[in-house]
Amino acid sequence: MAKKVFGRPESLKETYFHYCPGCGHSIAHRLVAEVIDELGIRGTTIGVPPAGCAVLAYNYFDIDMLEAQHGRGPATATGIKRALPDRIVFSYQGDGDLAAIGMAESFHAANRGENITVIFINNAVYGMTGGQMAPTTMLDQRTTTSPAGRNKILDGYPVKVSEIFSQLQGTTYVERVTVNSPASVNKTKKALKKAFQCQIDGLGFSLVEILSPCPTNWKMTSVASCKWIDEVMSKEFPLGVFKDNIAAVKKPAEAAS
Amino acid sequence: MNKVLMSGNNIIAEAAIRAGCRFYAGYPITPQNELTEYMAEHMRNVEGGVFVQSESEIAAIHMIIGASATGARVMTSSSSPGISLKQEGISSMAACELPGVIVNIMRGGPGLGNIRPAQGDYFQATRGGGHGDYRTIVYGPATCQELADLTMNAFDLADLYRTPVMILADGMMGQMMEPVVFKKPKPRQYSEKFMLRGAGQGKSKFFRGLILDAIDMEEHNWKLERKYQVIIKKETLHEEYKTEDAELVIVAYGTAARIAKGAIKRLRENGMKVGLFRPITLWPFPELKLRALSKKVKNYLVFELSTGQMLDDVRLALQGYAAIDFHGRPGGVVPTPAELANVIARHYETID
Ligand SMILES: Cc1ncc(C[n+]2csc(CCOP(=O)(O)OP(=O)(O)O)c2C)c(N)n1
Ligand code: SF4
Numbered sequence: 001m002a003k004k005v006f007g008r009p010e011s012l013k014e015t016y017f018h019y020c021p022g023c024g025h026s027i028a029h030r031l032v033a034e035v036i037d038e039l040g041i042r043g044t045t046i047g048v049p050p051a052g053c054a055v056l057a058y059n060y061f062d063i064d065m066l067e068a069q070h071g072r073g074p075a076t077a078t079g080i081k082r083a084l085p086d087r088i089v090f091s092y093q094g095d096g097d098l099a100a101i102g103m104a105e106s107f108h109a110a111n112r113g114e115n116i117t118v119i120f121i122n123n124a125v126y127g128m129t130g131g132q133m134a135p136t137t138m139l140d141q142r143t144t145t146s147p148a149g150r151n152k153i154l155d156g157y158p159v160k161v162s163e164i165f166s167q168l169q170g171t172t173y174v175e176r177v178t179v180n181s182p183a184s185v186n187k188t189k190k191a192l193k194k195a196f197q198c199q200i201d202g203l204g205f206s207l208v209e210i211l212s213p214c215p216t217n218w219k220m221t222s223v224a225s226c227k228w229i230d231e232v233m234s235k236e237f238p239l240g241v242f243k244d245n246i247a248a249v250k251k252p253a254e255a256a257s
Numbered sequence: 258m259n260k261v262l263m264s265g266n267n268i269i270a271e272a273a274i275r276a277g278c279r280f281y282a283g284y285p286i287t288p289q290n291e292l293t294e295y296m297a298e299h300m301r302n303v304e305g306g307v308f309v310q311s312e313s314e315i316a317a318i319h320m321i322i323g324a325s326a327t328g329a330r331v332m333t334s335s336s337s338p339g340i341s342l343k344q345e346g347i348s349s350m351a352a353c354e355l356p357g358v359i360v361n362i363m364r365g366g367p368g369l370g371n372i373r374p375a376q377g378d379y380f381q382a383t384r385g386g387g388h389g390d391y392r393t394i395v396y397g398p399a400t401c402q403e404l405a406d407l408t409m410n411a412f413d414l415a416d417l418y419r420t421p422v423m424i425l426a427d428g429m430m431g432q433m434m435e436p437v438v439f440k441k442p443k444p445r446q447y448s449e450k451f452m453l454r455g456a457g458q459g460k461s462k463f464f465r466g467l468i469l470d471a472i473d474m475e476e477h478n479w480k481l482e483r484k485y486q487v488i489i490k491k492e493t494l495h496e497e498y499k500t501e502d503a504e505l506v507i508v509a510y511g512t513a514a515r516i517a518k519g520a521i522k523r524l525r526e527n528g529m530k531v532g533l534f535r536p537i538t539l540w541p542f543p544e545l546k547l548r549a550l551s552k553k554v555k556n557y558l559v560f561e562l563s564t565g566q567m568l569d570d571v572r573l574a575l576q577g578y579a580a581i582d583f584h585g586r587p588g589g590v591v592p593t594p595a596e597l598a599n600v601i602a603r604h605y606e607t608i609d
Contacts, residue, residue, distance in 0.1 A: 043455050043456050043457040043458060044455040044457075045455060046327075046453055046454075046455055048323075051467075055467055056467075058463035058465060061461070062456070062461050063455075063456055063461050064453045064454070064456050064462055065453075065461070065463040065465075066322075066323065066326045066353075066463065066464050066465075067353070067463070067464065067465035067466060067467060068319065068322075069345055069346065069349050072315065072316070072345075072346070075311070075316040075317075075319035075320050075323070076320070076322055076323040077323060078309065078316075078320050079280065079282070079319065079320035079321060079322060079324035079325070079331075080323040080326065080327055080453070081323075082280065082307045082309065082320075082324065083279075083280055083307060083323070083324040083327040083328075083329045084454060084455075087454070087455050088455075104312050104313055104315075105312070105315070105316050105319070108311075108312035108316065
């Protein structure tokens with residue numbers, strides 16, 4: 001009998017994504033679903049999709065989901081998690097959602113050390129509303145609301161979420177990854193697994209920032225978008241683990257038990 | 258049951274906990290801080306009780322949304338400026354049909370205003386407040402006993418209709434002390450099918466307010482509207498005081514109604530036939546009851562601690578069948594019953 005080597009994750013519904021070709025959301029969704037399957041937490045996980053291109057995530061993930069208003073995901077997730085501490089709760093957010101309108105909710109959920117996981121899709125633009133400037137837009141990057149390029153005098157600087165959140169005492173695991181090559185996709189999956197495992201073990205707030213192509217609003221081909229992440233975006237937003245306190249948090253927890 | 262002497266803010270909190278509220282999130286604002294502080298102190302001693310001091314009123318409402326979706330009984334409280342910030346979430350709760358209780362201990366406004374008692378948030382509370390085609394059940398308690406009873410009822414109605422319910426009181430009600438008896442709460446009835454607790458081995462589900470297809474969205478709007486019509490039919494509450502022989506009826510709610518009652522007692526002693534019509538549910542407004550009263554009584558004076566907001570509902574209810582006048586003290590001014598009695602007496606003399 002032939003061995004099945006590839007299939008649809010159980011945590012994804014039988015349907016097509018609405019995402020544009022070459023969009024990082026599709027890859028991120030699949031990876032999250034694979035990780036949920038592999039950790040055996042499909043039945044206990046509750047996801048919180050954002051307002052943003054991923055607003056319809058509940059049509060794709062075959063898990064319980066509660067839609068959040070724009071930026072409020074981490075507050076909504078806090079409510080779920082505090083009410084049901086033994087469930088696995090994640091919030092899925094874009095850069096406008098997390099770093100502009102929802103900065104307060106995200107920052108304070110992280111600072112409280114909520115035992116949740118935030119999946120942060122950084123595509124340097126507001127995808128859903130048509131490619132406007134995001135807090136993460138690069139200096140000089142042209143968008144529909146920065147037609148002459150992002151001007152640091154008028155628009156400020158790209159917000160570095162992983163760097164900032166790793167400084168908060170409440171966070172346990174913070175990593176920035178990307179999905180622009182097979183190797184980086186594998187790395188992202190590992191980061192997601194680590195983040196969810198951190199939550200399963202009750203070790204506190206985890207955030208995975210994914211540099212994610214948006215060919216449509218970057219006005220590039222999919223291949224050029226992947227290249228742009230390597231050549232431009234990851235220079236401003238370096239990849240890597242910004243914080244890994246898992247071992248340190250685990251020790252006192254083990255000593256106490 | 259024993260009578261206990263407590264302040265309004267503490268009564269609401271205690272009634273909520275007794276009603277089974279197990280999740281509270283709030284942000285400090287005067288004149289409702291005692292409510293938040295009571296929750297901080299007491300939730301930790303209740304099994305499964307969660308208290309979160311949120312980073313803002315916005316975060317608080319979205320936290321209770323999350324907890325409500327899991328099936329917990331939830332509450333948040335604030336005062337006027339903070340309630341403005343909660344509107345996004347209240348609209349969301351109405352859309353997603355999530356139960357929850359929101360307390361507004363009103364203060365003077367607009368803007369930061371002041372921290373004195375006022376009733377300027379009537380429009381915001383009774384017209385929905387947030388965006389979209391929805392309604393919020395609004396209770397306007399006028400005594401500490403009502404604060405206790407209506408808070409408990411609010412949780413039952415929120416569950417029954419899967420909708421947000423607001424307690425609209427003011428700084429006076431929040432701060433004042435009266436003896437109360439806490440009634441026995443009703444056992445909770447809330448189906449698991451309305452809870453998100455992880456799919457387990459079964460089918461996954463999701464709650465959402467986004468409905469992209471216009472026809473589906475229209476149907477959802479009509480579904481909510483049918484529910485609101487049932488609420489109007491079944492849940493409208495009001496009180497009438499000395500209206501049987503009245504020549505003039507004062508229409509007032511909450512603190513204004515208390516003051517009006519005091520004034521009416523004085524006026525009656527002087528032989529003036531004045532009564533009180535007091536809406537207890539502000540939405541649904543007791544429109545038909547007031548209209549029915551207009552068969553007998555032809556003169557009304559609306560009294561509010563605002564420039565005239567409930568006045569609109571009185572006009573809609575009376576539809577020109579009776580004369581309506583208005584007296585308002587906005588901005589945190591609270592007249593005494595004697596002062597109001599003078600105003601009413603002057604008005605009484607002008608009616609024929
Ligand atoms: C309160 C509010 N303001 C604005 C919007 C409109 N809106 C929807 S998604 C979005 C931005 C999405 O951008 P981002 O978070 O970066 O996610 P992406 O679409 O790029 O994945 C905005 C502004 C909204 N839904 N709610
Ligand atoms: S607009 Fe950008 S982020 Fe949105 S689906 Fe298309 S490629 Fe993805």
